[in-house]
Amino acid sequence: MERDSGSGTNGKGYAWAVSAGFNAALAAISVKLPLHQFLRYGMVLLFNVTMWACYVNSLKALSSLQATVTNFATNFISSGLAGFFFFRESLSFQWFAGAILIIIGVVILSNSSIEEKVSTD
Numbered sequence: 150m151e152r153d154s155g156s157g158t159n160g161k162g163y164a165w166a167v168s169a170g171f172n173a174a175l176a177a178i179s180v181k182l183p184l185h186q187f188l189r190y191g192m193v194l195l196f197n198v199t200m201w202a203c204y205v206n207s208l209k210a211l212s213s214l215q216a217t218v219t220n221f222a223t224n225f226i227s228s229g230l231a232g233f234f235f236f237r238e239s240l241s242f243q244w245f246a247g248a249i250l251i252i253i254g255v256v257i258l259s260n261s262s263i264e265e266k267v268s269t270d
Contacts (some may be wrong), residue, residue, distance in 0.1 A: 162210025163219055163259065170223025171202035172196045177228045181236055218258055222251045 176196035179189055200220075207216040226248050232238035 162207045164214045165203045165207035165209075165213060167223045168221035169207060169216075170220045170225075171227055172200035172203060173220065173224040173229060174228035177202065177224075178231050178235070181232075206230045215258055219255055224253045225251060226260045227258065 173196070176193045179192035179196060182189060182192075184192075202219055204216060207220070211219070229240060229244060229248065233240050
């Protein structure tokens with residue numbers, strides 16, 4: 150699969166990956182909502198299907214590493230912060246330190262140039 154190296158396509162890829170991460174977090178958050186069990190499972194299914202669609206679209210512009218790491222980072226940070234603000238879950242110093250390291254890693258990865266090998270066969 151050939152990817153466009155233009156910054157516009159790359160930006161769209163990151164937008165899709167972040168959207169996938171938010172949808173994954175929404176799936177986790179929806180399980181904790183005080184709703185009927187059938188409705189919660191429906192929301193989990195909806196958010197997970199949406200997450201996979203966004204993730205697949207992110208793979209059209211990003212490497213699998215970039216898409217996966219961005220998706221994971223968004224999911225980790227947004228679900229952790231949602232737990233803290235909406236469900237009064239505690240977040241330790243280690244969680245914040247890990248979140249900062251994850252963000253630094255995503256920034257480094259997004260600024261790196263990942264080149265695809267071209268076969269000369």
